[in-house]
Amino acid sequence: MKGMELNSLKQMFNSYIRSWKTNGINHVTTLIVLSFAFTIILSLSTLTLNLERILTSWGKNTEITVYLSDSVEKSTISNLEMQLNKISQIESTKFITKKDAHLEFKEQMSQYAPELMDDEDLASALPQSFRLNLKPHVESNHLASLSEKISSFAGVDEVSYGQQWVSQYSAIVEGFKKSGWFINLTILLSSLFIVGNAIRMSISQKREEIEILELVGATNNMIRVPFVFEGALTGGLASAMAITLSYLVVVAEREIASSIGFFWNFSQQIAFLDAYKLVLFILFGSLSGALGSYLCVRKLNSGWAASRRLGGSH
Amino acid sequence: MIELSHVYKSYPGPVHALRDFCLKIDRGEFVFLVGPSGAGKTTLFKLISAFDKPTTGYVKVGNKRIDQISIGEVPYLRRKIGVVFQDFKLLRDRTVSENVALPLQIIGERDSIIKNRVREVLDQVGLKYKEEYYPEQMSGGEQQRVAIARALVHRPGILIADEPTGNLDPELSQEIMNLLERVHAQGTTLFVATHDKGIIEKTNRRVISLREGSLERDGIEFSETNV
Numbered sequence: 260m261k262g263m264e265l266n267s268l269k270q271m272f273n274s275y276i277r278s279w280k281t282n283g284i285n286h287v288t289t290l291i292v293l294s295f296a297f298t299i300i301l302s303l304s305t306l307t308l309n310l311e312r313i314l315t316s317w318g319k320n321t322e323i324t325v326y327l328s329d330s331v332e333k334s335t336i337s338n339l340e341m342q343l344n345k346i347s348q349i350e351s352t353k354f355i356t357k358k359d360a361h362l363e364f365k366e367q368m369s370q371y372a373p374e375l376m377d378d379e380d381l382a383s384a385l386p387q388s389f390r391l392n393l394k395p396h397v398e399s400n401h402l403a404s405l406s407e408k409i410s411s412f413a414g415v416d417e418v419s420y421g422q423q424w425v426s427q428y429s430a431i432v433e434g435f436k437k438s439g440w441f442i443n444l445t446i447l448l449s450s451l452f453i454v455g456n457a458i459r460m461s462i463s464q465k466r467e468e469i470e471i472l473e474l475v476g477a478t479n480n481m482i483r484v485p486f487v488f489e490g491a492l493t494g495g496l497a498s499a500m501a502i503t504l505s506y507l508v509v510v511a512e513r514e515i516a517s518s519i520g521f522f523w524n525f526s527q528q529i530a531f532l533d534a535y536k537l538v539l540f541i542l543f544g545s546l547s548g549a550l551g552s553y554l555c556v557r558k559l560n561s562g563w564a565a566s567r568r569l570g571g572s573h
Numbered sequence: 574m575i576e577l578s579h580v581y582k583s584y585p586g587p588v589h590a591l592r593d594f595c596l597k598i599d600r601g602e603f604v605f606l607v608g609p610s611g612a613g614k615t616t617l618f619k620l621i622s623a624f625d626k627p628t629t630g631y632v633k634v635g636n637k638r639i640d641q642i643s644i645g646e647v648p649y650l651r652r653k654i655g656v657v658f659q660d661f662k663l664l665r666d667r668t669v670s671e672n673v674a675l676p677l678q679i680i681g682e683r684d685s686i687i688k689n690r691v692r693e694v695l696d697q698v699g700l701k702y703k704e705e706y707y708p709e710q711m712s713g714g715e716q717q718r719v720a721i722a723r724a725l726v727h728r729p730g731i732l733i734a735d736e737p738t739g740n741l742d743p744e745l746s747q748e749i750m751n752l753l754e755r756v757h758a759q760g761t762t763l764f765v766a767t768h769d770k771g772i773i774e775k776t777n778r779r780v781i782s783l784r785e786g787s788l789e790r791d792g793i794e795f796s797e798t799n800v
C-alpha cells in the first residue's frame with residue numbers, strides 16, 4: 260500500500276529498538292510486571308487443567324453399580340439391560356446375580372469378618388445388580404446426571420458411584436474454574452492498563468518525534484501503528500517470558516509431587532499446556548498488548564498536535 | 574498559489590502576532606519576507622504550512638482553504654509543501670540521511686530511490702560525507718542544511734524557508750541561495766524569510782515586509798529600514 264513504507268516491519272522494529280535505547284528502564288519494568296501478570300494467568304490455567312485431568316482420570320476408573328429392587332421380574336431385568344446398553348456413555352454392562360454378589364463379598368470380607376461368611380440370610384440380602392463401565396471420555400462431573408437418569412428406569416432400586424467424593428471434587432474444580440475466570444479477567448484488564456501506561460510514557464517521550472512526523476505529512480495511522488506494534492511486541496515478549504516462568508513452576512511441582520510420591524502416578528498427572536495452547540497464549544499476549552496500546556493512541560494525533568501543544572508557549 | 578485574507582492570529586496574551594494580514598503569491602514566484610524579530614514571520618509561515626490555523630480570516634494553499642479541509646487531508650497538503658523550520662525540527666535519534674529520507678518514506682517511495690535522492694540532496698547542501706551523523710554531532714549551520722535538504726528532498730511545489738541561512742557564513746549562504754535559485758528555476762514557488770540584506774539586494778526580487786503583525790511593504794524595491 261502506498262504511504263505505508265514508514266510502517267514497514269523493519270522501520271517499526273528499528274523504532275522499537277531506538278525506544279529501548281532511550282527508555283530501557285521503562286521497557287524492562289513493563290516487561291517484568293506484565294510477565295508476572297501473565298504468569299498468574301498461565302499458572303491458574305495450568306492448575307485448572309491439572310485438577311480436571313485428575314477428575315477425568317478418576318472418571319475412567321469409576322464404576323456405576325445399579326442395584327435392582329428385590330421383587331424385580333426377569334423381563335424387567337432384560338428390558339433394563341437393553342436400556343442401559345443404549346446409553347452412549349456406557350462401555351459395558353455386567354449382570355451380577357445374588358450369588359455372584361455373595362461370592363465377591365465373601366472374598367473381600369473374609370479377612371475382616373470371617374464369622375459373617377456362612378450367613379445365608381446375608382447371602383440372600385445382597386441385591387442383584389448391574390455393574391457399568393464408562394467410556395474413557397466420560398467426565399466425572401457427568402456421573403450425577405447419568406445416575407439420576409438410570410435411577411428412573413423400572414426395576415432400579417439405587418445407583419451408586421461414590422457420589423460424595425466425586426461430586427465434591429468436581430464442585431471444587433468448577434469453583435476454581437469460575438473464580439479463575441474472574442481472576443484472569445481482572446489481570447487481563449490490569450495488563451491492558453500496564454501496557455497502556457507504558458505506551459503513554461513512550462508517547463510523551465516521542466512527543467517531539469510525533470509532531471515532526473505530523474509536520475512533514477505523516478498520516479494518523481503512520482503515527483499510531485508503530486505504537487500499537489510496540490504494544491503487541493511487549494505483550495508477546497511478556498507472554499513468552501510468562502510461559503518460561505510457569506513452565507518452571509510446573510517442573511518444580513512435578514519434583515515435589517514425585518518426592519512425596521504417595522500416588523504412584525501423581526507427578527505424571529501434572530501437565531503443562533500443549534504447544535497449540537502456548538501459541539494461542541502468545542497471540543493472546545500480543546493482542547492484549549496491541550489493544551492496550553491502541554486504546555491509548557486512538558486519539559493521539561488530531562492532525563494539529565504540534566500547534567495545539569505550542570498554542571500556549573514557544 | 575498562496576493566499577491570505579484578513580488573517581488575524583493571536584496567542585494567549587495581549588499581542589496579535591498577525592493583524593488583518595492579506596497576501597497573494599502566484600505559482601512560480603520567489604518572494605522574500607523581512608521584518609524585525611517578533612514581527613510575525615514564523616507565525617505567517619506556520620499558517621501557510623498548515624502547522625497552525627488563523628484565529629480569523631482564511632489561508633488558501635493551492636486552491637484549498639486550510640481551515641476547511643478535513644483532518645484526513647491535512648497530511649497530504651503538508652506533503653506538497655517543503656518547510657525549513659527556524660528551529661530545524663530534526664529527529665534527534667535518527668541519522669542525517671534518515672532525517673532527510675522522512676518525507677520520501679512517508680509517501681511510500683522505494684528504498685533504492687530514496688537512497689539515491691537523499692545522496693543527491695545531501696550533496697547539494699554540501700553534507701555528502703555526514704550521512705551517518707546524528708544531528709547533535711553537527712554544528713548549527715550543518716543542522717540547518719540538513720533541514721534544507723529534508724525540505725527539498727520530495728521536490729515540493731512550494732518551499733517555505735524560515736531564515737534558511739541564519740546560521741551560515743556568507744560563502745555558504747551564497748551557496749544555499751544558489752541552490753534555492755535552481756529549485757525555483759525548476760518551477761517551485763519559494764517564500765523565504767531572511768535578515769540577510771546582502772542576499773535581498775543582490776537578487777532583486779519581491780520583498781514583503783512585516784512589522785508588528787501587519788504588512789508594511791510589498792514590492793520589488795528594497796529599503797534599508799525594513800530589515
Ligand SMILES: Nc1ncnc2c1ncn2[C@@H]1O[C@H](COP(=O)(O)OP(=O)(O)OP(=O)(O)O)[C@@H](O)[C@H]1O
Nearest residue numbers: 569570571572573584590610611612613614615616
Ligand atoms: N506559541 C506562541 N505563544 C504565544 N506567543 C507567541 C507564540 N509564537 C509566537 N508568539 C508571539 O507572536 C509574535 C510573533 O512571533 P514570530 O515567531 O512570528 O516572530 P518572528 O517574526 O518569526 O521573529 P524572529 O525573527 O525572531 O524569528 C511574537 O510577539 C511572539 O511573542
Ligand SMILES: [Mg+2]
Nearest residue numbers: 614615659735
Ligand atoms: Mg521566526
